[in-house]
Amino acid sequence: MKLHEYQAKSVFADAGIPTPDATLASSVDEVVEAAEDIGYPVAVKAQVHVGGRGKAGGIKLAENREEAEQAAEDILGMDLKGYTVERVLVEEAVNFKNELYVGVTMDRGEGKPVAMVSTKGGVNIEEVAEEDPDAIAREHVDPAFGMHPYQARKVVYDAGVPKEVASDVASILTTLFQLWDDSDASDIEINPVMITEDDEVVAADAVxxxxxxALFRQPDLAEMEEETFEDDLERKAGEYGFDYVRLSGNTGIIGNGAGLVMTTLDLVDYYGGEPANFLDIGGGAKAERVANALDMVFSDENVDAVVFNIFGGITRGDEVAKGINDALEQFDEIPKKVVVRLAGTNAEEGREILNDELVTVEETLEDAVQRAVEYAEEVEA
Known part of the structure; x- marks a missing residue:
């Protein structure tokens, strides 16, 4: 579950991490009122689960009332990488002289959590890791003992953080690790931690x-889940129990297994298409579950064609095929072309059962993906 920036900052502030004064707003009038209560200048920030909001026009600075109104009009309702912006965070602008990155995640290769600090904050940390990996200092932590104070100091000094703020940054890192551990987080970060002219540190962003x-162990955080849904599709995915991520392409993807879906997504990209989503319906493919998945993908106006990648394991291929037929027959009209690749137990029997008047059947995943990409390109043209 991804928290919005405003939600994460609330958690951080409660834990003692310095954050700017801020107010959530959903209309132009609310933005202006919040800006005048906080005092100019302010930052108006779109609350959507995408990176690079600033470059995409989702963050604007306002020095006065007129600029606040204009920022609100520009951002509220805009399409930001496939998401409609319905809320913004109006936040006190920070006059800074330097930006840092601080974060904690799980290093699966080491089997341990890792704390990270970099003086190259304010930019995509994945790009920093790829282009200049030495710019990120790392310290692995034994989960049985937690982060020792000396470890926090060490990674801060290894990163080259100015000595004037090193102690404060180490304190933020220690708090972040404790939050990561206590909250069953998968990752947690601040990018950037801003250093002000007065050598104060402020969390200007929050992930x-x-x-x-683990949400059953986190009732307070679980209450925020409904607010983390960006749109009706994500809300439906939560109701149906699907793992779903909306993307910006036009080729819909449905599979029964995360690895299977990821492979399909990569192949869509490889063959020149653009994935519209990641949708894992989990084990089995009964008619109701398949129908729910198709309803979701068909409801996405960006989708022009769908590729169904199903592996029959415990659930036999012929049962999967019956489920797909039953699901499609529930629709009065199939709104998008559907391509099915079926493999695994009783796959041949399943392919024979599939109604080729409703779907296009391909034996290999490569052929199925290429056909779906072709269908999507035909609609786009």
Whole structure:
């Protein structure tokens, strides 16, 4: 579960991490009122789960009432990488001289959490890791003992953080690790931590993602889940129990297994298409579950064609095929072309059962993906 920036900052502030004064707003009038209460200048920031909001026009600075109104009009309702902006965070602008990155995640290769600090804050940390990996200092932490104070100081000094603020940054990192541990987070970060002219440190952004399987242990965070849905599709995915991520392309993807879906997504890109989503319907493919998945993908106006990648394991291929037929027959009209690749137990029997008047059947995943991409390109043309 991804928290919005305003939600994560609330958690951070409660834990003692310095954050700017801010107010959530959903209309132009609310933005102006919040800006005047906080005092200019302010930042108006779109609350959507995408990176690069600033470059995409989702963050604007306002020095006065007129600029606040204009920022609100520009951002509220805009399409930001496939998401409609319905709320913004109006936040006190920070006069800074330097930006840092601070974060905690799980290093699966080491089997341990890792704390990270970089003086190259304010930019995509993945790009920093790829282009200049030495710019990120790392310290692995034994989960049995937690982060020792000396470890926080070490990674801060290894990163080259100015000595005037090193102690404060180490304190923020220690708090972040404790939040990561206590909240069953998968990752948690501040990018950037801003250093002001007075050598104060402020969390100017906030990212906090929680392990969905641990939400039963996090009732306070679980209450925020409904507000984390960006649109009706994500809300439906939560209701149906699907793992779903909306993307910006036009080729819909449905599969029964995360690895299977990821492979399909990569192949869509490889063959020149653009994935519209990640949708894992989980084990089995009974008619109701398949129908729910198709309803979601068909409801996405960006989708022009759908590729169904199903592996029959415990659930036999012929049962899967019956489920797909039953699901499609529930629709009066199939709104998008559907391509099915079926493999695994009783796959041949399943392919024979599939109604080729409703779907296009391909034996290999490569052929199925290429056909779906072609269908999507025909609609786009």
């Amino acid at each position: 906090m993602n929680i392990d969905d399987d």
